[in-house]
Amino acid sequence: MLKAGVILDYAVFGAIAQMRYTEAVATLDADILVAIPTGGNLVLLRPILDFCVAHGYTSEGEAIRVGDWPVQFIPAFNAITEVAMREAQTGEIDGVPLRVVRADHLALIALSTARPKDFARILSLLEAKAITVEELAKLSARHGLAAEWQRFRRRFLG
Amino acid sequence: MERYLKELLARQSAWQRSRAALPWAEKIRLAKVMIEAQRALRAGFDDRRELEKPSR
Numbered sequence: 001m002l003k004a005g006v007i008l009d010y011a012v013f014g015a016i017a018q019m020r021y022t023e024a025v026a027t028l029d030a031d032i033l034v035a036i037p038t039g040g041n042l043v044l045l046r047p048i049l050d051f052c053v054a055h056g057y058t059s060e061g062e063a064i065r066v067g068d069w070p071v072q073f074i075p076a077f078n079a080i081t082e083v084a085m086r087e088a089q090t091g092e093i094d095g096v097p098l099r100v101v102r103a104d105h106l107a108l109i110a111l112s113t114a115r116p117k118d119f120a121r122i123l124s125l126l127e128a129k130a131i132t133v134e135e136l137a138k139l140s141a142r143h144g145l146a147a148e149w150q151r152f153r154r155r156f157l158g
Numbered sequence: 159m160e161r162y163l164k165e166l167l168a169r170q171s172a173w174q175r176s177r178a179a180l181p182w183a184e185k186i187r188l189a190k191v192m193i194e195a196q197r198a199l200r201a202g203f204d205d206r207r208e209l210e211k212p213s214r
Contacts, residue, residue: 015189019182019189024186093182093183128178
C-alpha cells in the first residue's frame with residue numbers, strides 16, 4: 001500500500017502494539033494508524049479497502065480480514081497520533097518488519113482516549129517498565145494532557 | 159502463611175514477567191488463543207443457561 005501510494009505512512013497501535021511490551025492481552029482486532037494522501041476523512045479509507053479487496057483480502061464492515069484478524073485502518077486523528085506514527089519503531093513478526101507505535105506514545109494515546117481499557121493499557125505498560133511515571137508525566141505535559149495525567153495518577157497510582 | 163503468600167506472589171510476578179518477555183509474534187498468537195477460549199467459555203455458559211431453564 002505504501003509503494004502503491006494508497007497510504008503515506010502507517011504504524012500498528014492498540015492492543016497488538018501493546019503486546020510488544022506487555023503480556024498477551026485479549027483483543028478482537030488489529031488497529032493500524034494510517035496517513036492518507038488527501039487527509040484523514042473516514043470516507044477516504046475507501047481506497048485502502050478497495051486496494052485490499054483487489055489483493056484478495058475480504059472486508060468485514062470497516063475492517064479487512066488478514067489471516068485470523070480483522071484489521072481496522074484508522075487515519076491519524078490528532079497531533080498525538082501523527083507524532084506516534086511519524087516516530088514509530090520497526091518491529092518484526094515472524095520475520096516480517098512492520099512499523100509499530102512506541103510504548104510512550106501508546107500510553108499517551110491511551111491517556112487521551114481515556115476509556116477503562118486505555119487506563120488498563122497505561123498500567124500494563126508501567127508494570128512492564130516499558131515506560132516510567134516520570135516519562136509519561138513529561139510527555140503528557142508536552143502534549144497538553146497534564147490535567148488528564150494528574151487525574152490518572154491520583155486515581156490509579158495513589 | 160504470610161511467607162508462603164509472598165513467595166507465591168513473587169513466583170507469579172516472575173512468571174508474568176517471563177510471559178511479557180516472549181517474542182511479540184508469540185504473544186499475538188496467545189491473544190488469538192485467548193479469544194477462542196473466551197468464545198468457548200461464553201458458548202458453554204449460554205448452553206448451560208439453556209439447559210437450566212425450567213421446563214414447561
